[in-house]
Amino acid sequence: MTNKVAVIGAGLIGRAWAIVFARARTPVCLYDVSEPALAQARGAIRTSLEDLVSYGLVDDPDAVMACISIEPDLGRALGDVGYVQECGPEDVAAKREIYAAMEAVVSADTILASSTSGIAASRFTDHLRHPERCLVAHPVNPPYLIPLVEVVPTPATSADAVERTMALMTAVRQQPILVKREVQGFILNRLQGALLNEALRLFRDGYVSAEDLDKTVKYGLGLRWSFMGPLETIDLNAPAGVVDYARRYGPLYRDVDAQRDGSDPWEEQTLAALDAERRAILPSEGLAERQAWRDRRLMALMAHQQAANDA
Structure with a gap:
């Protein structure tokens, strides 16, 4: 399984997640349906990294930036990744569409995780062929400064998907907690x-x-x-x-x-x-x-x- 990850959404949370992964030297591909958002993402990330350097929290911003690629095509962005962090709108219908589109282009064992702040993943993944690899990985804004991540499986999520997500979050220096059952708003x-x-x-x-x-x-x-x-x-x-x-x-x-x-x-x-x-x-x-x-x-x-x- 590849260690490359993808982030869906180049807004504030998506860019922050890209920093989290790239800071740990994990290759990350950033995708957004909006080309202007993608065009602005690299400069915004560089600015955040410069702030982190001034506090001794990043020592080589060029190396971090080298781990981040920008891709306007969903298939190319997701085709060779083992984990996807979705940062789309807080809307169930929109997420159902996003997850169907993601499932069509990823490998069968690629984990699909959502940054949603409070929507149970079962509400937008129950129509998929492989809901067992879907869950929530909810960060605190901004995740490169506040390390907590709430990992929230659905009733259909496999133990393997949970374990791999918890391990990945630990590897990129976040602090994951396991929410044992779905509950609105999480913990x-x-x-x-x-x-x-x-x-x-x-x-x-x-x-x-x-x-x-x-x-x-x-x-x-x-x-x-x-x-x-x-x-x-x-x-x-x-x-x-x-x-x-x-x-x-x-x-x-x-x-x-x-x-x-x-x-x-x-x-x-x-x-x-x-x-x-x-x-x-x-x-x-x-x-x-x-x-x-x-x-x-x-x-x-x-x-x-x-x-x-x-x-």
Whole structure:
């Protein structure tokens, strides 16, 4: 089986995946139905690599670029690859068409993985001749800075396809987790959604400002969560571990959970008020610059974590 991979879609996520694979010296072919997107991809990737070089996260951008090829023809892009990372629209009908087109040109054992943020792969692969080689490999944006990948098989996915995908993600320096059963939103977005739902309710009901709520995570929860998860956190936050923690604080959390009334925290009125506060802090014209700042901060954090792991 060839170690060459292909990425379908030359947008933000597709270009980021190309960096992930090429950084590990895995040959990667980038395809997109849009020729302008392909034309812009190489320059955008080079810019990202230059940022990574400045933080010591890439040492030879020319070698990385040499591993990336651009191909406007689907058959040529996928004809000799062992793994495909699809980064198409978050639309079931569109994905069903993309997967039928991919299956027509790949080998029978080529893995077809989707970057979808929350759609179960069984919804867009059940019409294929070989659904057993299809699954989700959901990254966090951008995957070359945040290494988590959620590997989510369908009921039809073979154990071999799961094992090969997990092995590939490990080989290209990502951190794969296995989602044992399909669930909408997978793990990361369900956890993120729970926090966002509660944050919006607290903001909507006048308990806290948007800025102070962000401070709560940035200077509180987020500091611990940047190097350990919530279950390890509670295991270490009581003298005798997780059961001791549950005895001490479980009643509080049960009471708080019972107070949630199930109302929709995503109503337009709430979002408009949130937008007004956020735009007062960061005008719309500053969003792109702040996004670049975010990525540089992530690079610095990643460099720090790598140094800590190597120590």
